[in-house]
Amino acid sequence: MRCICFFIVIVTTIVLGELFQPEDLVYKGAFKVPLLSYGGWPLAYSPDGDPAGPNDGYPGSLYGMGHIYDLYVAEFSIPAPVISTNKNSNDLPSPVTLQQLTDICPVPGPYVPNEDHFSIKGMLYLPQQGAQASDKLYVNWGYNWGEPPYNISVPSQGWCNPNLADAQPTDMWSIGGLFQMLTTGYLVEIPKEWADSHVGGKYLGTGVYRWNSGRDQGGSHGPTIYAVAPWQDGNPPDSGSAVSYVELLRYSAAHPFDDSFWTVCNSTLACYKCDEWDGAVWLTSGNKSSLVFIGTKALGGCSSAGATTHKHALMFYDPADLAAVAGGTMESWEPQPYAYMDLDPYMWEQMSIAYSHRRLTQGAYDREHGLLYIMENYTLSGGVPIIHVFQHEAAASVAGNGRASSATMELTIAPSPFNATAMIRACHAGILPLASATVFIYDQRGGLADRITTTAAVLGAGLQWNPGILASGIYYIKVHMQGHTLVANAALVR
Numbered sequence: 217m218r219c220i221c222f223f224i225v226i227v228t229t230i231v232l233g234e235l236f237q238p239e240d241l242v243y244k245g246a247f248k249v250p251l252l253s254y255g256g257w258p259l260a261y262s263p264d265g266d267p268a269g270p271n272d273g274y275p276g277s278l279y280g281m282g283h284i285y286d287l288y289v290a291e292f293s294i295p296a297p298v299i300s301t302n303k304n305s306n307d308l309p310s311p312v313t314l315q316q317l318t319d320i321c322p323v324p325g326p327y328v329p330n331e332d333h334f335s336i337k338g339m340l341y342l343p344q345q346g347a348q349a350s351d352k353l354y355v356n357w358g359y360n361w362g363e364p365p366y367n368i369s370v371p372s373q374g375w376c377n378p379n380l381a382d383a384q385p386t387d388m389w390s391i392g393g394l395f396q397m398l399t400t401g402y403l404v405e406i407p408k409e410w411a412d413s414h415v416g417g418k419y420l421g422t423g424v425y426r427w428n429s430g431r432d433q434g435g436s437h438g439p440t441i442y443a444v445a446p447w448q449d450g451n452p453p454d455s456g457s458a459v460s461y462v463e464l465l466r467y468s469a470a471h472p473f474d475d476s477f478w479t480v481c482n483s484t485l486a487c488y489k490c491d492e493w494d495g496a497v498w499l500t501s502g503n504k505s506s507l508v509f510i511g512t513k514a515l516g517g518c519s520s521a522g523a524t525t526h527k528h529a530l531m532f533y534d535p536a537d538l539a540a541v542a543g544g545t546m547e548s549w550e551p552q553p554y555a556y557m558d559l560d561p562y563m564w565e566q567m568s569i570a571y572s573h574r575r576l577t578q579g580a581y582d583r584e585h586g587l588l589y590i591m592e593n594y595t596l597s598g599g600v601p602i603i604h605v606f607q608h609e610a611a612a613s614v615a616g617n618g619r620a621s622s623a624t625m626e627l628t629i630a631p632s633p634f635n636a637t638a639m640i641r642a643c644h645a646g647i648l649p650l651a652s653a654t655v656f657i658y659d660q661r662g663g664l665a666d667r668i669t670t671t672a673a674v675l676g677a678g679l680q681w682n683p684g685i686l687a688s689g690i691y692y693i694k695v696h697m698q699g700h701t702l703v704a705n706a707a708l709v710r
Contacts, residue, residue, distance in 0.1 A: 235534055235701055236499050236506035236608060238557035241588065244605040245297030246564075248308040251290055251317070254599035255282045256591050257494070260339040260353060260403075261580035262378060266293045266314060278580055278589060278603070279353060279378075281336050282317045289336070289353075289380060291315035294589075297605040303564050305596045318380040320355065322387055338578065340403035341378060342419065346447035353378050354420060354446075357388060358400035369393045371456050372400040373422065375446070387455030391442055397426050397435045398466065399442055402496040402578060406443055407505065410535060414542040415462040418443035423465065425493035425511065438473025438549075439493050439509055441465040441538070463548050464538045471549035490514035490523035493531065495578030501586060501608055507533040510579045510590055513556060528576045530557040534701060536658060536694065545664035554701035562604055564595050620704035627695050633707035637682050642675040642695040642702065649673035653697040657681070659689060672697050683708055 249256065258281050265277020274294040282288040292311035300307035338356035345352075352375040371388030391399040401424030411419045423440035441464040446452065449459040467473050473488040495510035509531040514523035537551035565575060580589045586608045593601040618632030625644040632638070640655060653675050657666040665686055670679055675695065683691070688710045694703045 234504040234703065235554065236501075236504055236508070236532060238530070238532070238555055240608045241530075241557065241606040242608070243299070243562055244587075244607055245299040246308055246562075246592075246602045246604045247295045247297050248305060248310055248596060248600055248602045249280065249292065250310060250598070250600050251292060251313055252280045252282055252601055254594070255284050255286075256280050256593045256601035257284065257577045258336050258339040258356075258403075259495075259578045259580040259589060259591050259603075260341045261582055261589065262291070262341045262351075263582065263584065264351070264378075265291060266312075269293050269312075272296045273585070274587065274605075275585065276582055277314055278311075279339055279341065280591070281339075284335055286317075287319055287321040287336060288317040289320050289339070290317040291378070291380065297603075305600075308602060315380045318383065320376050320380065320383045320385050322357075322374055322385040337401050337424070338403035338422070340405060340420065342405065345419070345445070347451040348447055351378055352376070353383075354403055355385070356400045356403055356422060358396055358424075369395055369458075372396050373444075373446070373459075375452060386452040389446065389449075389453040389455070389457045389459050391422060391444055391459060392461045393458040394442070394461070395435065397424060398440050400424055401426075402494065402509075404441070404496040404498050404507070405581070405583070407498055407500050407583075410505070410539070411443065414539045415443040415464075416445070417448070418445040418462060420444050420446070421464070421496070421498070423496065425491065425509070436466045437469055437471075438467035438488060439465060439496075440467075441496070441507070443542075462542055464541050465533075465551060466548040468549050471547070474552040487514040487516060487518040487523060490518040490526070494576070495590070497579050497581040497588060498535070499581065499586075499588070499608060500583060505535045507535055507538065509533070509553075510576055512576065527556075528559040528563055530559060532556070534694070534696075536656070536703075540656075540664045543663060552696075554696060559590075559604075563592060564602060565592075618704060618706050620702040625697075625700050625702055627693070627702040627704050629693055629704055629706040632705075633709040635709050637680050638706055638708075639678045640675065640681050640693055640695070641678045642672075642697065644672065644697055644700055647672045647697050647700070649676070651697060653695065655679065655681070656694040656696070657683075658692045658694065659686075665691060 260279040263276045279291050291314040295309035337358040340354045343351050354375045357372050371390050374386040374388045376383040376385040404421040406419050406421045421441050425439040443462040446459050491514050493509040493511035499506050512526050513529045515525040531553045532555040540546035541548050575592050577591045577593050588606040590604045595602045618629045620627045627642045630639050651672045653672050655668040659665050692705050
């Protein structure tokens with residue numbers, strides 16, 4: 217008797233989706249914020265702010281910090297940005313102040329306002345969680361590098377009410393007893409679906425970029441991200457307590473942040489030591505997702521005096537790599553950026569400052585409308601910062617059955633479906649043949665099923681993949697070559 221088999225494959229939503237590419241972000245313009253003169257480092261977006269504002273496509277409000285020597289925070293509206301072709305400050309609109317600058321320093325507490333070595337390092341607005349009665353503004357309080365106790369474990373995170381007139385700031389807690397140099401910088405909202413799947417509903421990401429005193433001394437040789445949910449440890453957590461966390465990103469001296477892409481640096485020159493990544497946001501749109509750091513990439517001449525050349529930039533990470541770290545199939549130092557976006561063409565830099573390479577500080581993200589707000593501080597006369605606005609649009613990289621492509625790279629898996637082996641072929645004209653490349657194979661749940669280290673030449677000619685004893689199903693093949701990444705799927709049918 218002859219049997220005919222019909223294979224029906226149902227593809228479900230998984231964490232391994234498409235990735236944002238730099239070309240997905242479209243510049244919308246900028247506006248100035250005189251309210252935050254000589255300040256403006258942390259920035260947080262509130263979707264519920266400014267409900268009476270105009271219907272101009274820029275809803276909600278932003279929270280920002282005033283003078284860097286104070287601990288005052290204000291809320292302001294978001295005016296429609298303007299592209300000033302000749303960079304004339306008179307062209308830029310200013311926001312409406314919704315809540316005046318207010319001292320939100322916790323009392324009692326070990327911190328003293330108006331100290332130049334201590335300030336608010338990060339802020340994030342989240343809707344109410346757990347047993348909370350209202351939405352909260354989360355705050356990272358920290359000392360600058362080199363100012364004790366940056367290199368020990370001290371309470372450094374808390375929350376307050378978004379109503380600054382009744383802020384009720386909490387006492388501080390630490391992130392699992394980790395050093396402040398690992399945890400106390402940017403704050404990022406981790407998308408709910410991803411966090412529920414991989415880190416037990418920890419929707420708050422916290423971290424910092426500080427290579428000094430690397431992992432062997434308690435620090436990191438690159439950016440860090442820790443997923444936390446303080447509301448799971450109390451409402452609020454006890455003063456001085458250590459809340460639980462999941463480590464998603466942290467580097468070591470033996471395995472540092474990668475310098476091989478978009479730079480003349482290498483492991484010996486270690487230009488990453490002169491990088492400054494002060495902000496982070498997690499972009500999402502449908503099945504597309506990327507963790508993006510905001511700051512400055514050193515390009516060469518790194519020394520104790522800083523880098524001789526640098527670019528203001530966005531740095532993109534693949535959330536599937538972080539999922540693998542959370543699941544224990546990758547080390548926290550293995551994820552590396554897959555793309556950079558040059559922001560120098562958008563910078564104003566009209567005010568002379570000592571640290572001109574640190575003009576980009578932090579960002580805020582309107583997830584519903586795909587709007588990214590990035591602060592360029594000390595920009596205009598009087599230390600007035602401006603906020604640049606980008607909006608993401610449709611995907612530039614399309615993943616389909618056995619094929620994916622971008623403007624510069626193509627990936628094919630053949631045949632698809634397959635039942636024994638599959639040929640993985642990836643081509644990129646701008647990458648040298650001996651450049652290293654890595655192939656990651658994920659199952660439908662986002663678990664890492666296989667990983668192959670090879671070269672661009674082998675992938676260009678075609679890499680034969682044998683799935684071994686893996687079960688039938690849809691597999692997602694991700695190829696990473698010198699900062700370029702594509703993902704395609706293929707069906708294994710036994």
